[in-house]
Amino acid sequence: SQTIHQWPATLVQPVGSPLSLECTVEGTSNPNLYWYRQAAGRGLQLLFYSVGIGQISSEVPQNLSASRPQDRQFILSSKKLLLSDSGFYLCAWKGTGAYQPQHFGDGTRLSIL
Amino acid sequence: RKEVEQDPGPFNVPEGATVAFNCTYSNSASQSFFWYRQDCRKEPKLLMSVYSSGNEDGRFTAQLNRASQYISLLIRDSKLSDSATYLCVVPDFSGGYNKLIFGAGTRLAVHP
Numbered sequence: 001s002q003t004i005h006q007w008p009a010t011l012v013q014p015v016g017s018p019l020s021l022e023c024t025v026e027g028t029s030n031p032n033l034y035w036y037r038q039a040a041g042r043g044l045q046l047l048f049y050s051v052g053i054g055q056i057s058s059e060v061p062q063n064l065s066a067s068r069p070q071d072r073q074f075i076l077s078s079k080k081l082l083l084s085d086s087g088f089y090l091c092a093w094k095g096t097g098a099y100q101p102q103h104f105g106d107g108t109r110l111s112i113l
Numbered sequence: 114r115k116e117v118e119q120d121p122g123p124f125n126v127p128e129g130a131t132v133a134f135n136c137t138y139s140n141s142a143s144q145s146f147f148w149y150r151q152d153c154r155k156e157p158k159l160l161m162s163v164y165s166s167g168n169e170d171g172r173f174t175a176q177l178n179r180a181s182q183y184i185s186l187l188i189r190d191s192k193l194s195d196s197a198t199y200l201c202v203v204p205d206f207s208g209g210y211n212k213l214i215f216g217a218g219t220r221l222a223v224h225p
Contacts, residue, residue, distance in 0.1 A: 099145035
């Protein structure tokens with residue numbers, strides 16, 4: 001069966017520091033991969049998605065970037081965090097079929113001080 | 114009109130009650146729909162997929178009305194553990210079926 005791993009679960013970072021969040025998927029090949037952010041009490045905001053190695057689509061202009069160095073690895077990064085980057089970051093995967101749902105990792109709760 | 118609209122609630126119901134949520138969508142070409150459940154401070158989890166007129170899984174029934182472009186989720190015999198936010202989800206065709214549009218969610222609180 002497929003599993004998705006996301007870490008760390010919680011992160012506290014100072015403003016201006018770099019960020020690297022990693023997500024890996026097991027049990028499937030060539031998945032679509034996604035990064036979402038959810039602010040407290042708000043809905044999901046899609047940040048990036050990828051349909052293959054090295055292919056990244058950015059949904060919202062910001063100081064974050066994403067990379068997919070391997071088929072089942074998706075990384076979210078920032079060079080300098082802002083206070084507004086605080087939130088709940090969720091990685092998700094989906095099979096390549098048209099009408100399939102997405103499946104989420106446990107999420108990373110990021111607090112910027 | 115928003116692509117996916119849900120009543121934010123909260124719906125406060127006693128245990129054992131039947132509760133229904135509606136969700137409207139704007140793209141009449143949508144073929145598949147999903148309901149997710151999100152507990153407080155947790156990730157969304159797939160509850161049901163809806164590919165035709167509806168789907169039933171135990172106490173949960175999802176129905177699709179294509180003519181009126183709405184999807185409903187019915188929960189029978191509510192349990193305390195059903196307390197959560199329920200997200201209505203529709204494929205985003207602009208993303209070549211690679212993206213989903215998540216509603217803002219309907220909050221359900223089941224009390225003793």
